[in-house]
Amino acid sequence: MTHSMTAFTRQTIEADWGSLQLELRSVNQRYLEPHFRLPEALRDLEPAFREALRNRLARGKVECTLRFEPAAGGESLAVNRTRLAELARALHEVRAEVPDAEMPNALALLDHPGVVESRGADLETVQREALALFDTALNDLIAGRAREGKRLAELIQSRLDGVRIQVAEVRALLPSILERQRAQLLERLETLKAELEPQRLEAEIALLAQKADVDEELDRLETHVTEVERQLKQKGPVGRRLDFLMQELNREANTLSSKAVVAESTRCAVELKVLIEQMREQIQNIE
Incomplete structure (x- = not known):
């Protein structure tokens, strides 16, 4: 199933020791890039959080914010x-090396990380609950990414259907395209006859015919469309593969455009580029 890299979840828990609120927000990113904002008392949980993300997500910028509010009257400072x-x-x-350095006052010392500790709540209990809350939040985030991924897959599929329609239209236009190409070829040959020897003339005819043929491009477009559909049904991250396939689709659309000799085929080539670009933009959000 296709997963998006964009999702958000907020989970909370309240107990006699206080409350925890955890937010996970993910957006598209080439690699997995986690960022954490944790209260000082729970800073030690970051490695466990980071490992859980690495085990279950492959791509995305993930911001994790954890807030801890001790129960009123249940906390003291030490x-x-x-x-x-x-x-x-x-x-x-520092004073020995830099005698003129300004020393901090008592309030600044108390504000230094780790100097003041909160006491009252059972820290082990809070950490255990925070880990469970993170697991719940991560499950919800992944479910949200799956729902968004399904919508993206549906949108991409509609564009793939559009690509197929354009390919079918170009195939239907092939007789007129070939007739126009034949006319252009004959015009060129009239010029070349006076300039080329018979063997060279035959080579030029073969080369022009090869350049005018668009059937191969249409076949490759259909092949790439089928492969995109197959990738959308795969398990695991597929974003990079889909991005590569968009490049291949765009390459064939450009070639088709360069060979267009009638207005209708030019319009189809332009429409193909629009559909491919729309898919490419959405694929940037797929894991």
Whole structure:
């Protein structure tokens, strides 16, 4: 099933120790690129969160925001003396190297990460609940990406149907296209007869006929359309493959356009490019 890289989820939990709110937001990105905003007391959860994302997602920029609100009256602040001592030693070394350096005041010291700790809530319980909340949020995010991916697949399929229609129209136009190409070929041959020897003239005829043939381009367009449809039904990430197929479709559309000799085939070639570009824009959001 096709998955989008765009989705959002917000999950919350409330208990006697307080509340947690977790948001996951993902947008398209060439690779998996996670970003975390976690409260200091729960910073140690980042490796577990990162590993869970890596195991279940392949692409996308994913922003994770976790908020922790301790229960009213259930939290007190305490100074981490070990952390404060380490900070004091570091400041002493700075003063020794740079005597004129301005030292922080007490409030700035308290604001340094890890110096002040929240006490009251059972941190292990909060971490355990945060991990469970993250798992719930990730499941919901993936479900959202799947729903959006289904809509993208439907949109792409409608454009693929349009490509098939344009290919069928060009095939129906082939008799008139070939007649026009034959006329142009004869016009050129009238000029070439006076300039080329018979063997060279035959070679020119074969070359012009080959350049005028669009049947091969139409076959390849249909082949690529079938492959895109097959990829849309595959499990796992398919975005990069689809992007490559869009390049191949565009290549054939450009070749068809360069060989167009009647107004109708030119219009079909332009419409093909529009349909392919619409698909390419949507495929940028597919995992």
